[in-house]
Amino acid sequence: MKRMSTPQLLMIEDDARLAQMVGEYLTQSGFLFTHAGDGASGLEQLQQHAPDLVILDLMLPDTDGLEICRRIRSLPPPASKVSVLMLTAKGDPMDRIIGLEIGADDYLPKPFEPRELLARIRAVLRRRSENSADTEASTVMRFGTLEIDRNARTVSMGGALADLTSYQFDLLVAMAERAGRVLTRDQIMEAVRGRELEAFDRSIDVHMGRIRAAIEVDAKNPKRILTVRGVGYVFAKQQD
Template identity: 40%
Template structure:
């Protein structure tokens, strides 16, 4: 770790905050803490942490609402922490912009693995299959040197995970990419079978870059096979 990453841990349980802080600091991270969602928004806006570990069940403002509010102004990586095991709750967190989730109770090893994975994805530089180019597809531009995406000349805010997903598809332009390949390249091999993570990620990405997300032209689904970023003449 060249520079110590700062993790904002948000939870209303003091004992949990102390345990997580000890775990993270003993492994080389700097830690900030907040006790509710509203406070976390203020700290993201003013303190610029590198990652937010955001509990779902909190007073004043829960983690879901806090995540939505943060996404209004920041693409900072967010890991949702929840004791809820229902798939609908997990999908909801991803759908409102969380990069990952972790279920309570979790081990210190699992927490560190999730944190490392999300921070790794937050780096927008390669390795990709190309460098120093601007990729264009209809009105969509992917500016690799600036790690920026534009639609009709207007900058589009993507999370680091969404950006990596788009570039991973674009570097295979015209070729089919399977769900397993995307999950492995973008999220990591441990996510290889987490299809709901990919579906939600693609849905959010299409909402941001497609003229009509229900009839996409940039990211095409090949049912039962995978996804393709088509050549323009294929659309």
């Protein structure tokens, strides 16, 4: 999902007067605001402009908001990742439950106070931002100048990419995820099961030597992957 200094909102609402009132209030509150009067044009605008949040009315002239929410979540990213806040005049709590189950981030019944809408929008965007930061942090492991990106499947030392095979990358990740724990060769191989395992555990020693050559300042005097005689290896927690 794109990052903007000024969040962009899209309201899909067939009540033009309500949309105008909400638009003026949210614009004054520092947001960019666009409006679509039905579900079809709303989906079109969503895919063209990739807003940060959609304010989605449950009752629309061409289809209901629940169906539009389903379609949004079935779109390819980044459109499918947009935050959705649903509006409805209905009092049935099942609408709220269904809306949340199919991917809405929050739900606000009509009539509503503009200040409450503003507060909910800010809360949804804040949660999404925090979740995105947490997700990014969880995919990248950093140990001083060593950076392991599990999503990109890359390893870098001081910004320079390390040359590892896919199997060696998996071995390194398995070790780094268990930093500080002494692992036997069997435990290391078990941690990467699902890959084609080597025939002999001594082959782990060969791979560890190549990993050290890629990530250690001095492979003959390793500081990150240490040998524990008679047991196996440990990925040291200390940083550069």
